Amino acid sequence: MRPPQSNGPVLKHGTRDASYNDEEGTLKIYLRGRPVVLYAPTEVIPSYDVTKVAAPPQARLKLEWVYGYRGRDCRSNLYLLPTGEMLYFVAGVVVLYNVEEQTQRHYLGHTDDVKCMAIHPNKMLVATGQVAGHDSREGRPHIRVWNSVSLATIAVIGLGDFQGSVSCLSFSKSDGGNYIVAIDESNDHNISVWDWQKGDKGAKVTETKCSVDTVVAAEFHPLDRGSIVTCGKAHIAFWSLDNTGALYKRIGVFNNRDKPKYVTCVAFTQTGDVLSGDSNGSIIVWGRGTNTITRIVPKVHEGPIFTLCVLKGGSIVSGGGKDGMIKQMDSEFQPSGYEIQIAPHVGGVRTIAEGRGTQLLVGSTRNCILAGSFELGFNPVVMGHTEELWALAPHPSLSQFLTGAWDSIIQLWDATACSVVWSKDIGEQAQSATFSPDGQSVVIGCVSGKWLIMDADSREVVAAHTDGSEPIQVVSFSPNNELLAVGSRDNNIYVYQVGDNHKRYNRIGRCSGHSSFITHLDWSTDSQFLRSNSGDYEVLYWNAGVCRQITQPSKMRDTEWATQNCTLAFSSVGIWPESADGTDVNACCVSHSKTLLATADDFAKVKxxxxxxxxxxxxxxxxxxxxxxxxxxxxxxxxxxxxxxGGKDTSVLQWKIL
Incomplete structure (x- = not known):
C-alpha cells in the first residue's frame, strides 16, 4: 500500500516518498513504511524546495592511518617487503607500514574483508583474497594481484568462481611465480590453481575437492615444481600438478603415531623437507617428495603450534598459540637456547615473519603486531581491538580519541603520532563513550547497563552506576558540563547532575516516552533541551532539567543544537539513501565548523x-x-x-580532511 501524501510537491525517492507541506513547514519521509515528520527552521520555510538536489561538499577524505590487524582468525598475513615496510591487513585494507619512518600506504582495491595473502617470489607482487561479502554484486569473493610499489591492480581473479571466502593463497616458487593456488572456504573446501598472468582475469588451470574438513594452509613447495602441501583438521595432503593440469593427492600417513586433531601450519626446510606444526604441540618432518614421516619432535609447545618460520640461516622458529612462546631450534631440531614468551594480554602467537637482521615480526591472536628479537625482547608496533567495536569519543581539545569494544578494552589514541597513548581493561563490554567538555572525565556506557566514570589523567574508575540491564547505547554531557544524559536500550534516557568535580553524579530523573531503544542523542547549545532518536525512527524532544517530553515538536524547530548525532533530523534527512531501511545509517556527526556531515553505514561506507x-x-x-x-x-x-x-572488522580508520 502506498503511504498517504500530504500537500506540496512530492519527490519520488525510492520506496520512501518525501513530501513537504508549505503551510506547516514540515517534511515527511517514510522509513520502512513509517512516516517521520521533521520541522524546518523558520528561516528556511519560505525558500525550501523539496525537489532541489544538494551538492556534495568541496572537502574530500583521504585515508591517513589504519589502526588494527587481523590476527584472531587469519594466518600467514605478515611479511617484510624489500621497501622496509611491513605488509598485513585488517578489514578491507591492506596496510604497508614503515615503522622506522612512521608512514603507512594502503591498498584499497577490496570491497570487503581481506582474509589471506601471499607474496610473489620477486617480493614485489602481492596476491590478496577476500571474503564473501554482504553485497552480492560487489562483495563476491575473489583474488587480487597487485604491485606493492605502485599499488596498481594487475589482475582480478575468480569473480563468480568462489562459493565461500578465499581463505588460503600461495604463489608457485620453483617456476618464478607463474601460478597461484587458492582454497575456497565452501563445504568442499575446493582447491584451485590459476595461471594468473593470462589476461587481466587469469585462467583457472584446475579445481578439485580438497577436504570435507577445514583447510588452514596451502603452500607451493619452494623447490619441487607443481608440488603443493595443504593441511587442516585431521589431515595433511601432498599434491602434484602434472603437465596436463590435473591434481593428484596423497594423504600424509601417520600410521599408529599420535594423530593430531589439527595440522595447524606448514613450512619447508632448505633441503626441501616439509615441516608441519600441530595441535599436539609437535613438529613433524615429512621427507621431501614423500607422504611419510621421517621424524617427530614432540611437545615443542604446550598447546598448538600456529606458525613455523625457517630463517635464512636454516634455523627454525616456532610460535605457540596457547602458551605464547616463541622458540628457536637449529636445522637439526636441537633447541638453540633462544625462547621468549610474549605478554599474555597480546594473546598467543599467530604468525612469525623474518625481519631485518635478527629481528622477527610477530602477529598475535589478539590482533597485535610485535617486533623484536630474542636478545632485546618484543614490543607492540600495532595494537587493535579483538571484538565488535562501537564506542568512539573525540577529546574536546586535543587530537586524541578514545575507542571501546566488546573485548572490554578501552584505548586512547593520538591522531598526530598515530599511536596508542594507553590501553586499559575495564572488565565490562563497552558500547558507548564520551569525554566531559573540559576533558577531565570519560564516561563509558557498557553492554550490561552499567556506566563507568573514569578520571582521564589517572585512568582510575572513580564511580560506577547502573541504569537498567540493557546496553547503554549513548552517553553525552551537556555543553555546560553540568548534566549527563544516558540513553539505554531499555527505551529510557536517564539524566544526571554532575557534581564534586565529576566524582559524584545525582540522578535528576528519567525521560520515558520512546517505544523502542534509544539510538542517538543531541544537546541544545544552551544545555536546556535534548533531542533523541529511537530504534523505531521516532524523533522526540525533552526539557532535560525536569525530564519532561516536549509534546509540540514545532516549538523546537529553531532550537540550536550543539551536535548532530541524531540521524533523523531535518538537517540530516539527506543522509538516508533511496529505499532506506531505518537501520542503514549507524551514526552521523557534524564538524565543529558546522560545514561537513559524516555518516557511518551498514554497507561498509563512510560518507x-x-x-x-x-x-x-x-x-x-x-x-x-x-x-x-x-x-x-x-x-x-x-x-x-x-x-x-568498524564493528566486526575491529578496525579504526583515520581520514585526513582535504
Missing amino acids: LYAFPASQPKSLCHTYGGHSSHVTNVTFLNDDARLIST
Whole structure:
C-alpha cells in the first residue's frame, strides 16, 4: 500500500516518498513504511524546495592511518617487503607500514574483508583474497594481484568462481611465480590453481575437492615444481600438478603415531623437507617428495603450534598459540637456547615473519603486531581491538580519541603520532563513550547497563552506576558540563547532575516516552533541551532539567543544537539513501565548523556531505576500507581529521580532511 501524501510537491525517492507541506513547514519521509515528520527552521520555510538536489561538499577524505590487524582468525598475513615496510591487513585494507619512518600506504582495491595473502617470489607482487561479502554484486569473493610499489591492480581473479571466502593463497616458487593456488572456504573446501598472468582475469588451470574438513594452509613447495602441501583438521595432503593440469593427492600417513586433531601450519626446510606444526604441540618432518614421516619432535609447545618460520640461516622458529612462546631450534631440531614468551594480554602467537637482521615480526591472536628479537625482547608496533567495536569519543581539545569494544578494552589514541597513548581493561563490554567538555572525565556506557566514570589523567574508575540491564547505547554531557544524559536500550534516557568535580553524579530523573531503544542523542547549545532518536525512527524532544517530553515538536524547530548525532533530523534527512531501511545509517556527526556531515553505514561506507543535509536528495563523497557495518564516526577537535570505527572488522580508520 502506498503511504498517504500530504500537500506540496512530492519527490519520488525510492520506496520512501518525501513530501513537504508549505503551510506547516514540515517534511515527511517514510522509513520502512513509517512516516517521520521533521520541522524546518523558520528561516528556511519560505525558500525550501523539496525537489532541489544538494551538492556534495568541496572537502574530500583521504585515508591517513589504519589502526588494527587481523590476527584472531587469519594466518600467514605478515611479511617484510624489500621497501622496509611491513605488509598485513585488517578489514578491507591492506596496510604497508614503515615503522622506522612512521608512514603507512594502503591498498584499497577490496570491497570487503581481506582474509589471506601471499607474496610473489620477486617480493614485489602481492596476491590478496577476500571474503564473501554482504553485497552480492560487489562483495563476491575473489583474488587480487597487485604491485606493492605502485599499488596498481594487475589482475582480478575468480569473480563468480568462489562459493565461500578465499581463505588460503600461495604463489608457485620453483617456476618464478607463474601460478597461484587458492582454497575456497565452501563445504568442499575446493582447491584451485590459476595461471594468473593470462589476461587481466587469469585462467583457472584446475579445481578439485580438497577436504570435507577445514583447510588452514596451502603452500607451493619452494623447490619441487607443481608440488603443493595443504593441511587442516585431521589431515595433511601432498599434491602434484602434472603437465596436463590435473591434481593428484596423497594423504600424509601417520600410521599408529599420535594423530593430531589439527595440522595447524606448514613450512619447508632448505633441503626441501616439509615441516608441519600441530595441535599436539609437535613438529613433524615429512621427507621431501614423500607422504611419510621421517621424524617427530614432540611437545615443542604446550598447546598448538600456529606458525613455523625457517630463517635464512636454516634455523627454525616456532610460535605457540596457547602458551605464547616463541622458540628457536637449529636445522637439526636441537633447541638453540633462544625462547621468549610474549605478554599474555597480546594473546598467543599467530604468525612469525623474518625481519631485518635478527629481528622477527610477530602477529598475535589478539590482533597485535610485535617486533623484536630474542636478545632485546618484543614490543607492540600495532595494537587493535579483538571484538565488535562501537564506542568512539573525540577529546574536546586535543587530537586524541578514545575507542571501546566488546573485548572490554578501552584505548586512547593520538591522531598526530598515530599511536596508542594507553590501553586499559575495564572488565565490562563497552558500547558507548564520551569525554566531559573540559576533558577531565570519560564516561563509558557498557553492554550490561552499567556506566563507568573514569578520571582521564589517572585512568582510575572513580564511580560506577547502573541504569537498567540493557546496553547503554549513548552517553553525552551537556555543553555546560553540568548534566549527563544516558540513553539505554531499555527505551529510557536517564539524566544526571554532575557534581564534586565529576566524582559524584545525582540522578535528576528519567525521560520515558520512546517505544523502542534509544539510538542517538543531541544537546541544545544552551544545555536546556535534548533531542533523541529511537530504534523505531521516532524523533522526540525533552526539557532535560525536569525530564519532561516536549509534546509540540514545532516549538523546537529553531532550537540550536550543539551536535548532530541524531540521524533523523531535518538537517540530516539527506543522509538516508533511496529505499532506506531505518537501520542503514549507524551514526552521523557534524564538524565543529558546522560545514561537513559524516555518516557511518551498514554497507561498509563512510560518507561525507555538506551540512546541513536538509534536502532528501543530497549528494556526497563515498569511501570504502571498512567491511561489515561501520559503527561510528567523529570529527577530531580541530576538524583536520575524521575517525571511523568498524564493528566486526575491529578496525579504526583515520581520514585526513582535504
